[in-house]
Amino acid sequence: MTSPGRPLRRDAERNRQLLLDAASELFAERGLGVTLNDIAHHAGVGVGTAYRRFPNKEAVIDALFEQRLQAVAAVAHEALEDPDAWRGLVTFLERTLHMQFGDRGLTEIMNNPALGRQRVSDARDRIAPLIEALVDRAKQQGTVRADLDQTDLIFLQVALSAILDSTRAIAPDLYRRYLAILLDGIRPGGAPSPLPVRPLSAFQTHRAMTRNRPDVANA
CATH class of the missing domain: 1.10.357.10 (Tetracycline Repressor, domain 2)
Known part of the structure; x- marks a missing residue:
């Protein structure tokens, strides 16, 4: 987990943005009932990667x-x-x-x-x-x-x-x-x-x- 004051590496920031874009699309299509696993699959990244960027779906919503x-x-x-x-x-x-x-x-x-x-x-x-x-x-x-x-x-x-x-x-x-x-x-x-x-x-x-x-x- 990256410390709060340290910027993400380029690949980590790319994955984070992929997850946010995927979440926005899924929330629009299916509402807020989607899971973080759903978001990870839609973004094309591993579930483990998703949980390293966001501990839960609520953190995605906040971001x-x-x-x-x-x-x-x-x-x-x-x-x-x-x-x-x-x-x-x-x-x-x-x-x-x-x-x-x-x-x-x-x-x-x-x-x-x-x-x-x-x-x-x-x-x-x-x-x-x-x-x-x-x-x-x-x-x-x-x-x-x-x-x-x-x-x-x-x-x-x-x-x-x-x-x-x-x-x-x-x-x-x-x-x-x-x-x-x-x-x-x-x-x-x-x-x-x-x-x-x-x-x-x-x-x-x-x-x-x-x-x-x-x-x-x-x-």
Whole structure:
């Protein structure tokens, strides 16, 4: 086992990343019930190698969650460096939503109530101050409504994540339409933005809303 302060050898780090990538894929496909043995087989590494990198599946989940927090924090810091506060805010929302689109395994972790309390607290403590700073800058520049709160952005992301996940297989870019509508809603005024994606038909909407219900999905 590598000591906490010592960097992993190149092959050890490669195996660790293979395991994390495999775990993310399996969590997305089969949920959190997969075992560390399953993850090792999917990654193409030996079970012993997996247990040298991670003592159990929970350690894999923690490592994935930490990666996501670091990535979101990095996006927020880059957005705060943009002198245009509105552009920085929009960039943050667009990039973090795109990250969620490409990472269904992490979505499974984030939305699992049995495993989420401590991780949600960690995310709140590390990410919320950055989002608050993005909102405060936009308020100071007069580019968002004065009553906008940083928690509003969190709930907007939750709503857009649900749209993204429901329509991923039917219209993967559809969430961008609703992002544009929501962005117009947090601006203080002006003409509405052109919507980048057409709406779904009634039939497509039905398919999206019932895709996980075997009793009606094929109706």
